[in-house]
Amino acid sequence: MRIASRPVLRLSVPVTIASALIGGLYACGGNHLDSTVTQRDLGYTTLPLIKAEGFQFKDMNRNGQLDPYEDWRLPAETRARDLTNRLTIAEKAGLMLHGTAPVLDDTTGAGTGSAYDLASLKTQINDLAINTFITRMSADAHTMAQQYNQIQTLAEQSRLAIPVSISSDPRSHFQYVLGASAGGGGFSQWPETLGFAAIGDATLTRTFGDIVRQEYRAVGITEALSPQADLATEPRWARINGTFGEDADLAKAQVQAYIEGFQGGATGINDRSVIAVVKHWAGYGAQKDGYDSHNYYGRYATYPGNNFAYHLKPFEGAFAAQVGSVMPTYSEPDSAVTIDGITLEQVGGAFDKPLLTDLLRGKYGFQGVIVSDWGIASDCDSNCLNGVSSGAPSFVGFGTPWGMETATRLQRFVRATNAGIDQFGGEGDPSFLIEAVKEGLLSESRLSESAYRVLLQKFQQGLFDHPYVDADAASSIVGNASFQAQALDAQRRSLVLLQNTGNYLPMSATGKKVWLYGIDSTVAQQYGYTVVSNPQDADVAIVRVSTPYETLHPTYLFGSMQHEGSLAFKDGSADYEAIKQAALAPKSIVSVYMDRPAILTNVQDKATAILANFGISDTALFDVLTGKAKPEGHLPFELPSSMDEVVAQREDVPHDTQHPLYAFGYGLSY
Template sequence: MHFSSRPVIRRSALTASCAALALGLYACGSADSLTPTATQPDFGYTTLNLITRDGLKFKDMNRNGQLEPYEDWRLSADARTRDLVSRLTLAEKAGLMMHGTAPVVNDTTGAGTGTAYDLAALKTQINERAISTYITRMSGDAGTMADQYNQIQTLAEQSRLAIPVSISSDPRNHFQYVLGASAGDSGFSKWPETLGFAAIGDASLTRKFGDIARQEYRAAGITVALSPQADLATEPRWARINGTFGEDADLTRAQVQAYIEGFQGGSNGIQTNSVIAVVKHWAGYGAQKSGFDSHNYYGRYATYPGNNFAYHLRPFEGAFAARAGSVMPTYSEPDGPVTIDGIALDQVGAAYDKPLLTGLLRGKYGFDGVIVSDWLIASDCDANCVNGVSSGTPSFVGLGMPWGMESATRLQRFVRAVEAGIDQFGGEDDPGFLIQAVNQGLLPESRLADSAYRVLLQKFRQGLFEHPYVDVSAASRTVGNADFQAQALDAQRRAMVLLQNNDKLLPMTACGKKVWLYDIDPAVARQYGYQVVDTPQAADVAILRVSTPYETLHPNYTFGAMQHEGSLAYVDGNADYEAIKQAAGAPKQIVSVYMDRPAILTNVRDKATAILANFGASDTALFDVLTGKGRPQGKLPFELPSSTAEVEAQLADVPHDTAHPLYPFGYGLTY
C-alpha cells in the first residue's frame, strides 16, 4: 500500500491464527456477546498504538492504554456498539447523524466534484464536528480515490475515539451521468443502466453485477452505495426512470433483492466486506405529477389518482428480504390524502412523515437499519429555488428540498425529521441544530443515541474498526479490470431489445457493406469490416444511434436544467429525428434508441428497417449485436406509448395503462 505525506504508520506483524481463549465478561456484554475462539484479525496499516492482551493485539482507539470493550474485536458488534455509544458526547452523537458531502479542493460548484479532497476541511469536520459519513463525488482514477480515502482514514484515527469514516457514492457503473443521481465512473466497469438488468430479467446476473460493483467500490474505499432505486416508473414522463428497474412491481422486487444481495454479499445483512445498500426512495416516488421531479419545487408532488400507493411498496419487499442496510425516503409529498393499512400519511415530504417512516417502515415492515434522508431536506429553498433564476445560470446556492415544511425554521425541520424517524441527514455537515434541539428540550438525547447506535453498528459489522484502509495498488488492479469489463460488455449486448427486424435484416454480416453512420465512431464500424461513407445515398445501410426525446421545460431551475422532462415523441426539428429522416436515402436503416424514458416510436418505425432499444451500450456492444456476435435478449421493462395524448391520459401511479401501447411491457423479438 502506498501512502504519501502522512504520519509514520505502524504495521501489525500478526499471525492469522491464535489459541482459543476463555474470555471474561464486560459489564455491557453477555456470554452471547463473546466469541468462543479468537482469531487475530490482520489490521493492515494503522497509525494507532496497539495493546497486547493474552497474546492478541487490539487497537488503542481512544489512546488511553486500556482495552475498552468497543476496541475488543472478540466481542459482538452489538456489544461493542453499545459500549461506544455510552462513551459519546452529545456533540458526537449529533455528528454521527450527519451524512456530509466530502469537500474537494477548488470546488466552484458546491457539489463536491473534483479529483482531490480538501483534507484541511475534512480534518475540521471529523475532529471538531465528529462527522464520519460522507458522499464522494470524486472523479479521479481508482488509485487516486483509494489513496485519498486512506488519508481520510488517517484523519479519523486522530479523532477522540478513532471512529472510521464511511464513504458513500451514487451509482458509478453505468453510462448516464446526472449530478445528484449518478457519479463519474472513474474507470469502473461499464454496465447497462438498471433498466437493462430489468430487460434481461435474470436475477443471478444482477446479483453478479452487484458483487462485482461491491469489489470495485470497496477497493476504492466506497463502503455505502446510494442505490438501488426501488421506485416504479409508472409515470412515463418522469425524469428519474433511468435509475429504476421499470414499471412492474414484481420484476422490480426480484431485481432489487438481487442487486442488494450482490452489494451486501448475501441476504444476511451487513457483514465484513459488504457495501451497504441504501434502497430508495421510500415510497411512491415514481408517481410524480406530470413526470416532474421533486428535486425541484415545481415537481414536489407525487400523485395517486389510481389509489395505487400500495403497488409502489411491493418492490421494497425485495429489499427487506435481502436485509438492506439503509432506506432513503423520497423528497416528494403526496398531493392528496393517502391511507395504507390503516395508516394515514402526512402530507409532507417523506423525511418528515412519521406515519410513513415509523408507522409503516419501522412498524409494519420491521426495518431496523439506518434511515438516511435525501440531500438538503432541512435547507431553505430560496427565491431562486422556488421561482427559478431570472437571469444567469442556476446553481446549488440557496437550494433546499424541505417540501411540506417550507415555512418552518431549520431547527424545526431537524426536530420534525428526527421525530419522524430519520437517523442521518444527507448533505448536512452542521450538527449544531441537533445539539441545540437537545439542549432546548425539543429532542431527548436518547433519541440521538438510537441513531448513533444504528450508524455505528454497521461500521462494526463491515469491519471498518479493524481494517479501514485499502490497498492502493489493488484498487488499480480491481476497478474496471478486463474480466469485469468483459462481463459488463456481455450484459450491454444482452440487455438490448429488438423491437423491429423487417426482412430479417439482423444479424447482418459486413461483407464489404457500405454504411452511413450517425453518432457512431467510424473506427468501430471499420473494425467490423464495414466501409463508412459520407451520405445515406452512397450506403447499403444507415446505422443511427439516437436517444429518447425530451424537453428542457424548466431551464432556470438547478435540476430542471439537467433533467429530461416533457414529451417523449420525435418531432420535426429534433436533431435525432432529422437524422432518422435523412437516413431514408439509404436502402435500409437500423435505429438504436437509448431509452432513459419510454420513447414514442410511432413515426419512427415506418422509417426504419430494424429498431433496437438499448439501456446503455457502447459502439462495440452495438456492432456485436448487429453482426450476431452477441444477441439481443431483452424484453421491455416498460411499455412504449403510441401517442402523447395517451401518455397524458394515463394514471401516474398505475403501470401498463396507456390505452394502445405501440409495444407492450415485456415485448422483445429474437434472432
C-alpha cells in the same frame, strides 16, 4: 499515501480466553466472547496497539487500556453499545450527518473534482465529529484509494478514532447526471438498471452487484446510494433511467438481487459489504405530470389509481435481502393516502412519521439506518421556489423541505428526527441537533438511537479494525478485464429488438458501406464496414439517438438539467432529422437510448430495424448487429403510441396507456 509501514498481524493458532473475561466487562445482553479466536488482521494503523490475552488491539481512545469497543473479539452490537455510551451530544449529532466530501477547486458547489480538500475534511472529522460523506470525486482508482486512506488517517486522530464511511451515487453505468450518478474512476461499465430489468436475470444482477462491491471496496467506497426501487409508472418522469421499470414483481426480484450482490449475501451487513441504500421510500415514481420532486414545482406524488400499495412491492425485495439503509422520497402526496390503517402526512417523506416509523419500522420491521435525501433541512429561497429571474440557476439557496417550506432549519431537523431520520444527507452543521437537545426539543436518547445504528454498521463492516485499503491493488481490481468483459456481455444482452423487417438482422459486413450518426466510425471500420458521407451512397444507415425530451423549467436548478415533457420525435430535432436522413439509404437501423419510454410511432416506417438500448457501447451494438451476440432484452416498460395517451394515463398505475405501440415485455431475437 502508501500503506505499508506497520506489519500485518496474522495468528492462526486458536487461543483459549480466560473464563474470567466472560460475563464480566465484555458480556452484554447475553453476548459472550467465543471460546476460541484467532488474531484479527489489523493491517496498517497510526494508532498505538494494546497487547492483552496474547492478542493485539488498537487503542482508539489512546487511554492505555482495552475498552469493549476496541475489542474485535466482541459482537458488533456490544461494541456499538459501548461506544455509543462514550459519545458526547456533539459526537452523536456528528454521526447523524451524511456530509459531502469537499474537493479542491470545486466549481459546482456539489463536491465534484479530482482531489479531496483534506484541510476542510480534518475540520469536519475532528472538530465537528462528522464521519460519513458522499464522494463525487472523479479520479483513477489508485488516486481514489490513496486519498481515502488519508481520510482514515484523519479519522484516527479524532477523540475516539471512529472511522469514516464513504458513499457514492452509481458509478458503473453510462449516464452521469449530477445528483443521481457519478462518473470517472475506470469502473466496469454496465447498462443502466433498466437494462438489467430488460434482461430479467436475477443471477446476472447479483453478479453485477458483487463485482461493483469489489470495485467500491477497493477504493474505499463502503456505501452505495442505490438501488432505486421506485417504479416507472409515469412515462414522463425524469428519473426512470435509474429504476428497474414499471412492473413491481420484476423490480422486486431485481432489487433483491442487486442488494445481495452489493452487501455480499442475504444475511445483512458483513465485513465484505457495501451497504446498499434502497430508495426512495415510497411512491416516488408516481410523480404528478411527470415532474420531479428535486424541484419545488414537482414536489407532488399523486395516486389517481389508488395504487400506492403497488409501489411498496419492490421494497419487499430489499427487506428480504436485509438491506442496510433506506432513503425516503422528497415527494409529498397531493391527497390523503392510507395504507394498512396508516394515514400518511402531506409532507416530504423525511418528515412523515407514519411513513417512516409506523410503516417502515413498524409494519416492515426495518432496523437499519434511515438516511434523508440531500437538502431536506435547507431553505428553498425565492429562486428555488420560483426559478431564477436572471442568470443561471445554482445550488445557492437550494433546498428540498417540501411541506416544511416556512419552518426554520431547527424545526426541520426536529421534525425529521422525530419522524425517524437517522442521518441527514448533505448536511455539515451539527449545531441544530445539539441545540434541539439543549432546548428539550429532542432527547439525547433519541440521538443515541441513531448514533448506535450508524456505529453498528461500521463495526459490522470491519471498519474499526481494518479501515485502510491497498492503493496499489485497487488499479488491478477496478475495471479489470474480467469485470469489463462481463459488463460488455450484459450490455449486449440488454438490447431490445423491437423491429426487424425482413429479418435483416443479423447482417454481414461483406462489402457493405455504412452511413453513421452518433457512432464512432473507427468501431464500424473494425467490423469491416466502409464508412461513407451520404446515406444515399450507403448499403445501410445506422443511427444512435436518444429518447426525446423538453426542458420545460430552465430557470430551476434541476429543471434545467432533467428531461421532462414530450417523448415524441418531432421535425427539426437533430435526432429525428438523422432518422429521416437514414431512411434515404436502402436499409436503416435505429437504436434509441431509452432513459424514458420513447414514442416510436413516426419512426417505425423509417427504419428497417429498431433496437432499444439502456446504456451500451458502440462495440456492444455492433456485436449484436453482426450476430456475434443476440439481443435478449424485453421492454421493462411499455412504449406509448402518442403523447395524448401518456397524458391520459394514471401516474401510479403500470401498463396504463390505452393503445401502447409496444407492450411491456415485448422483445424479438434471432
